[in-house]
Amino acid sequence: MAAHPAPNTATNSETHGVDLAYSRCKDLGMRLSRQRRMVLELLWDERDHLSARDIFERLNAKGRNIGHTSVYQNLEALQSAGVIECLDRANGRLYGYRSDPHSHITCLDSGAIQDLDVELPAELLDQIEKQTGYRIENYTLNLSGRRLKP
Numbered sequence: 135m136a137a138h139p140a141p142n143t144a145t146n147s148e149t150h151g152v153d154l155a156y157s158r159c160k161d162l163g164m165r166l167s168r169q170r171r172m173v174l175e176l177l178w179d180e181r182d183h184l185s186a187r188d189i190f191e192r193l194n195a196k197g198r199n200i201g202h203t204s205v206y207q208n209l210e211a212l213q214s215a216g217v218i219e220c221l222d223r224a225n226g227r228l229y230g231y232r233s234d235p236h237s238h239i240t241c242l243d244s245g246a247i248q249d250l251d252v253e254l255p256a257e258l259l260d261q262i263e264k265q266t267g268y269r270i271e272n273y274t275l276n277l278s279g280r281r282l283k284p
């Protein structure tokens with residue numbers, strides 16, 4: 135008798151938890167130094183897109199003893215290994231906790247960037263594949279706008 139698949143009850147913290155990032159680092163043979171854990175933990179707590187300076191300042195505001203260079207080097211190592219995301223923006227790089235393909239919406243008033251999961255309709259993807267001759271494997275959309283007045 136075919137059972138229905140169990141509903142997905144995993145919470146966001148279980149599926150995207152910082153422990154997952156730790157084990158990805160281990161799988162990649164990356165050393166999990168105290169500083170590296172601090173950086174990962176902060177990114178997973180804040181769930182935002184932050185510059186190296188933001189991350190440095192927030193860690194120090196929490197009384198964590200870590201140098202700016204160490205923050206920067208850890209972020210670069212983690213992003214080049216694909217453990218964290220990195221956005222190249224006009225005013226510098228921003229780092230985020232998610233490494234799976236996802237889209238963003240940027241507020242034109244505040245500059246705040248929000249993660250967004252959008253799925254393009256299959257017909258549109260088909261059309262793009264026909265136009266370009268490429269098989270689409272993943273995509274990210276960059277949207278921008280202003281908050282609707284309530």
Ligand SMILES: [Zn+2]
Nearest residue numbers: 219230232249
């Ligand atoms: Zn993001």
